[in-house]
Amino acid sequence: MDTAVETWGLTKKGRSGTAVLDNVYLRVPAGKALGLLGPEGAGKTTLFKILLGLQKPTTGGGFCLGLDLVTESIFIRDRVTYAENKPHLYEYLSVQEMIDLTRKFYSHWNSAVADKYLDVFELPLRQKIKKLSLRRKQMLALILALAPEPDLLLLDEPAPSPAKESPGQEFFDAVTTEIVNKGRTAVVAARRLDEIKMMASEVTLIYRGRTRGIFPLAEIEEKVKEEEIPSDAGQICPLYFPEPFEDPRKPDAQEPKNEEKPENLTILKEEKEEAETEPDPEEENT
Amino acid sequence: MIHGGLWSKEAREYRLVFIICLLITILVGVISLYFPHLASEFTGNSAAWSRWMSSPFVDEAWLQWNSVILLQLSAITAFILGFSTLSGEVGGNNAVSYLLSKPVSRREVVTTKASAGLTFLVFYVYGSSFVWSALAWHAGQQLPEFSVFFLSSTVTLSMAAVIYMSAVFFSSLFFRTWLAALFSIITWLAVFTPQFGFVSRDYAVFLHMQEAGFWLGTETSFIPLGVGIVIAGIFYELAVFFWDKREY
Numbered sequence: 001m002d003t004a005v006e007t008w009g010l011t012k013k014g015r016s017g018t019a020v021l022d023n024v025y026l027r028v029p030a031g032k033a034l035g036l037l038g039p040e041g042a043g044k045t046t047l048f049k050i051l052l053g054l055q056k057p058t059t060g061g062g063f064c065l066g067l068d069l070v071t072e073s074i075f076i077r078d079r080v081t082y083a084e085n086k087p088h089l090y091e092y093l094s095v096q097e098m099i100d101l102t103r104k105f106y107s108h109w110n111s112a113v114a115d116k117y118l119d120v121f122e123l124p125l126r127q128k129i130k131k132l133s134l135r136r137k138q139m140l141a142l143i144l145a146l147a148p149e150p151d152l153l154l155l156d157e158p159a160p161s162p163a164k165e166s167p168g169q170e171f172f173d174a175v176t177t178e179i180v181n182k183g184r185t186a187v188v189a190a191r192r193l194d195e196i197k198m199m200a201s202e203v204t205l206i207y208r209g210r211t212r213g214i215f216p217l218a219e220i221e222e223k224v225k226e227e228e229i230p231s232d233a234g235q236i237c238p239l240y241f242p243e244p245f246e247d248p249r250k251p252d253a254q255e256p257k258n259e260e261k262p263e264n265l266t267i268l269k270e271e272k273e274e275a276e277t278e279p280d281p282e283e284e285n286t
Numbered sequence: 287m288i289h290g291g292l293w294s295k296e297a298r299e300y301r302l303v304f305i306i307c308l309l310i311t312i313l314v315g316v317i318s319l320y321f322p323h324l325a326s327e328f329t330g331n332s333a334a335w336s337r338w339m340s341s342p343f344v345d346e347a348w349l350q351w352n353s354v355i356l357l358q359l360s361a362i363t364a365f366i367l368g369f370s371t372l373s374g375e376v377g378g379n380n381a382v383s384y385l386l387s388k389p390v391s392r393r394e395v396v397t398t399k400a401s402a403g404l405t406f407l408v409f410y411v412y413g414s415s416f417v418w419s420a421l422a423w424h425a426g427q428q429l430p431e432f433s434v435f436f437l438s439s440t441v442t443l444s445m446a447a448v449i450y451m452s453a454v455f456f457s458s459l460f461f462r463t464w465l466a467a468l469f470s471i472i473t474w475l476a477v478f479t480p481q482f483g484f485v486s487r488d489y490a491v492f493l494h495m496q497e498a499g500f501w502l503g504t505e506t507s508f509i510p511l512g513v514g515i516v517i518a519g520i521f522y523e524l525a526v527f528f529w530d531k532r533e534y
Contacts (some may be wrong), residue, residue: 052387055533078389088380090295104291105388 004030004152004185005051007062007069012055020046022209023060023228028152033179033186034214035196038206039234042188047206048154052082065151076108077196081150083159085157091130095123095140099147106148114147117174133156135168142171146178153179153186158195172198193231195219209235289390289398296402299374300367307363308414314355315418319425328459348430351418352438360411361474362448367403368453369467370531372396374463383534392530400454400522407450411443444514450475452523458529 005028012021021043028034038044051064053073055084058102062069064076089098095118101185103109118125121139129137136160158171176199179186190196196203203220205212220236229235337507372395375382415435423429452473457466 004333031525049383054383054386073387074391077387084383088382088384090381090384093295093298099290101295102388104289105390105391233456 001028003063004028005062005064005187007060009060010047010050010057010062011051011059012043013058013149014143021050021057023211024058024211026062026204026212028185028187028204029214030185032202033175033188033200035193035200035217036187036189036205036206036211037193037203037233037236038189038231039191039194042206042233043209044206045156047211048082048156048189050186051154052077052080071096077149079150080152080154081148082144082154083138083141083145083156083158085138086134087137088105088127089137090140090255093126093129094126096125097263098129098140099144100126102144103147108148110147110149112150113178117143117146120170120174141239141245142174148173149178149184151184153184155186155188155199157189157191169198175199191233193217193224193233193236205233205237205240207241210241212240216244234247287394288396288401289394292385292390292398293348293402296399297406299400300406303363303366304410305392307359307366309409311355311359311363311410311414312417312421314359315351315421316413318350318355319418319421326387328358333465346436351415351422352442356411356415356418356439356442357445359414359448360407360442363410364379364407364446364450365453365467365470365474366405368450369453369457369470370463370501371403371457371526372459373460373463373466386534393404393526396454396458396522398477400451400508400525402456403446403450408443411446412485418488441511441514444511447518448514448521451525455521455528457527458525458532480500 005026008022010021010024011019013019024043024047026047036044036047046055050057050069051062053069053076056070065079067073067076069076090101094100100116103111103114117139118130121136121143123132123136123140123143129140142158145155153175155175158175175186175188178184179190180199186199188199190194193203201217203215203217205215221231223239224231224236227235227239229239268277375385386392419429419435429435449470453466455468456473457463457472460466460469
């Protein structure tokens with residue numbers, strides 16, 4: 001399988017009808033670490049939650065590891081793990097108890113991996129989770145995500161600003177060793193380019209609920225240098241989503257016209273065109 | 287359908303509430319047996335208490351335990367165990383994204399949590415009744431036949447199960463535990479209200495589950511037992527339905 005994730009026309013609307021994700025066409029190549037760069041509220045976490053089956057798409061669909069996002073989500077979750085930047089774990093449990101609980105959910109669990117990173121991160125097994133610092137909770141969450149040896153790891157903003165909340169180099173080394181070097185797939189959502197730089201060499205941009213392309217990291221870095229802007233998603237994304245680009249979350253927002261697309265755009269163009277040319281049954285009836 | 291690891295976690299969460307509720311119930315039982323004057327002062331019904339406590343009015347004593355003490359305290363215990371079952375994952379532990387990102391279905395989550403709570407209710411009802419029986423025997427009361435003891439406790443348990451499952455249902459509707467608690471308490475106050483009126487008393491849903499009739503030898507227990515199981519099952523299915531619809 002050369003594609004880990006494939007979505008088409010994925011749209012997620014909130015209760016008020018505003019689109020959190022808007023017509024997302026995404027293809028994540030298998031065996032690589034891909035950065036998902038976008039500012040706060042761009043839809044990164046929502047996309048991850050849809051991939052895990054925590055939320056259902058309003059329209060559109062997709063496959064994750066060849067499994068349908070909506071109907072086979074329980075099987076997806078056995079092979080896909082997820083680590084949040086602020087992990088919500090059971091605070092009253094100890095590190096050991098949390099590991100024991102998580103192990104029982106998965107069909108496969110490599111205790112050697114868990115033990116290795118417990119040593120590397122120097123996590124005390126008997127320590128209650130509520131007494132761990134945020135950095136240590138992130139490390140524990142990563143161990144819980146690595147030990148099932150997932151085919152796909154979803155990392156949600158692993159190194160948020162401020163820097164004191166960043167989990168450190170050994171965190172990123174663990175992802176590289178256990179996921180990237182072993183030919184597995186990782187998607188790293190981030191707000192800053194340097195968060196992605198430590199693990200991924202390719203980047204997809206997400207902005208106002210839409211995704212764009214897979215760009216080599218070097219290309220985006222060069223663009224950042226050229227434009228003399230900070231390596232922040234809020235500054236980078238507008239360069240790749242040229243104006244006029246209306247926020248789809250505004251009620252009267254419309255599809256941008258004559259939108260320029262970067263040359264190396266790898267959106268599933270053919271499928272998108274098919275979807276666009278497909279006649280609307282309501283229109284046909286009228 | 288029941289996830290072993292999750293069940294253990296739930297048992298750990300429930301155990302403190304279980305122990306406290308069990309101890310309080312046993313304490314009330316001890317007061318009713320050994321310090322009836324305290325109970326009579328509290329309830330303001332000294333004549334009834336003294337009559338209940340004097341042999342051979344064994345039926346009356348057991349009626350007091352099963353229809354009043356166990357019924358009321360098991361209802362409170364069921365509320366406390368139930369209303370944080372699902373909403374506690376969102377508003378309390380805030381670990382719902384951890385839990386639901388694991389390869390476990392939502393029905394499995396509800397079933398496991400509900401079964402853990404019901405198991406504690408079973409231990410609570412039979413355990414407290416057993417302890418009270420031992421204390422009653424020590425106080426000189428005549429013990430009922432085992433079948434009578436078991437069946438009457440089972441009917442009380444079925445009522446507690448209905449209240450527990452209704453609280454679980456409300457906890458599937460709300461992100462905040464206090465809202466789930468509030469709505470389940472309001473609902474059950476409304477259900478219990480007819481019991482307090484002379485005219486409406488006969489129509490009160492759970493009057494017939496207090497086992498009064500059983501102890502007085504006039505009614506069968508099987509109808510309220512069956513009704514309790516069916517209603518608890520309906521609340522379980524509703525809880526699964528709404529929990530499955532929620533997005534986190």
